[in-house]
Amino acid sequence: METTGRHAAWRRWACLAIPLALAGGLSALATTRALAADPGNGQGACRRDLEFIPGFLLENDTGAPEHIRRLGGPALDKAMAEARDRIAADPTGAECRSILKRYVRAWRPGHIDVSPAPGKTPGDAAVLPAEPPARPGLASLRWLSDKTVLVTLPTFDPAEREHLEALLVSQRRRLDRTPNWILDIRDNDGGSDSTYASLLEAIMVSPRMEVGAEFLSTPANIANTAGLCEVYGDASCAAAVAPLVDAMRGARPGDYVLPPGRKEAASVERDHRAPREAPRRVGVMIDEACASSCEQFVLSVRQSYNVKLFGRRTAGSLDYSNLRPQVLPSGERLLWYATSRSLRLPYLPVDAAGIPPDIYFPPAAAAEDPGAEIERVRAWLEAP
Numbered sequence: 001m002e003t004t005g006r007h008a009a010w011r012r013w014a015c016l017a018i019p020l021a022l023a024g025g026l027s028a029l030a031t032t033r034a035l036a037a038d039p040g041n042g043q044g045a046c047r048r049d050l051e052f053i054p055g056f057l058l059e060n061d062t063g064a065p066e067h068i069r070r071l072g073g074p075a076l077d078k079a080m081a082e083a084r085d086r087i088a089a090d091p092t093g094a095e096c097r098s099i100l101k102r103y104v105r106a107w108r109p110g111h112i113d114v115s116p117a118p119g120k121t122p123g124d125a126a127v128l129p130a131e132p133p134a135r136p137g138l139a140s141l142r143w144l145s146d147k148t149v150l151v152t153l154p155t156f157d158p159a160e161r162e163h164l165e166a167l168l169v170s171q172r173r174r175l176d177r178t179p180n181w182i183l184d185i186r187d188n189d190g191g192s193d194s195t196y197a198s199l200l201e202a203i204m205v206s207p208r209m210e211v212g213a214e215f216l217s218t219p220a221n222i223a224n225t226a227g228l229c230e231v232y233g234d235a236s237c238a239a240a241v242a243p244l245v246d247a248m249r250g251a252r253p254g255d256y257v258l259p260p261g262r263k264e265a266a267s268v269e270r271d272h273r274a275p276r277e278a279p280r281r282v283g284v285m286i287d288e289a290c291a292s293s294c295e296q297f298v299l300s301v302r303q304s305y306n307v308k309l310f311g312r313r314t315a316g317s318l319d320y321s322n323l324r325p326q327v328l329p330s331g332e333r334l335l336w337y338a339t340s341r342s343l344r345l346p347y348l349p350v351d352a353a354g355i356p357p358d359i360y361f362p363p364a365a366a367a368e369d370p371g372a373e374i375e376r377v378r379a380w381l382e383a384p
Helices: 018-024 026-036 042-060 064-071 073-087 093-104 158-170 172-176 193-203 219-226 228-232 237-249 293-301 363-368 370-382
Strands: 113-116 140-143 148-152 180-184 208-211 213-216 266-269 281-286 307-311 320-327 333-342
Touching: 042 064, 042 073, 042 093, 042 219, 042 333, 064 073, 073 093, 093 113, 093 333, 148 370, 158 172, 158 193, 180 193, 180 370, 193 293, 213 237, 213 320, 219 228, 219 237, 219 320, 219 333, 228 237, 281 293, 281 370, 307 370
Parallel strands: 148 180, 180 281, 281 307
Antiparallel strands: 113 333, 140 148, 208 266, 213 333, 320 333
């Protein structure tokens, strides 16, 4: 399954007020295209990037129409006015990016972003290619007692997949003797669904329903999906996205298509263990920083009857995903926007309020001692 955030290679951020963009229809989109062809620098470039964004989102971002209905035009008009006022102060490149990021987060808090274009710093100066990013925090195991193991999962970044799989294999015998597992996914901002596949197989004791996503076909979405590998890709990227690009090209603009190989909205997955082989009790620790593929993991694992969720609601950043980069008119920045929407909608939205825990932990206690929450979960799991 394709990744849902921007961390992975192929996921894996004139006056055009929001109501005008809705009412203007083709004229608003024509304005958007004209702006895209007008590069520049400084305050003017920042303004053109800002004015380009709303019309582009309404045509290409899968969540934009729903968000404007939910938030209302005046709220987004206010965000636009505030952004224009800040740009009038002649911001630097880094300040412009901050202004634009704040504006797009008015549409939704996650799965939308503005970043420097490749080869650019946040200050808009050309630089040499950056060093490879630092390796994310590694998954780890720690036995709290002979009955309970703590599995800490700071990220589901694709780079962690092999490490997690090797960790589970190397400790298989001791894990099989441990009846209680605590999975700490607090502060996990997602990554790739494939990263945690081996973990699901280890703890699930019943079949689970997995719901897919559909992709919006527009000229920009096709072009930005096809060109994704040139921005953040690897050797396998082109082969992974090519079938999806072909499916989008075969649809009419504005239509949604299922990814190749999927014929139905949901499928039943049966890669689970017999109850006598799986952990007896699993406590999954969640919080407001668990987002994207972290939330997808929660939706999957909570279907197993040996699992309970502890903590606070998750971030609420999953319904609209599979981000693509759109070069903004300045050429200095990229707009990352969503090209897919979950087929859970409208019956099971996550973005509206996140995923609630089964057992709630107040945030004040967590701020005092995060380790204390782990002990509370351990006590619950080890209770007779």
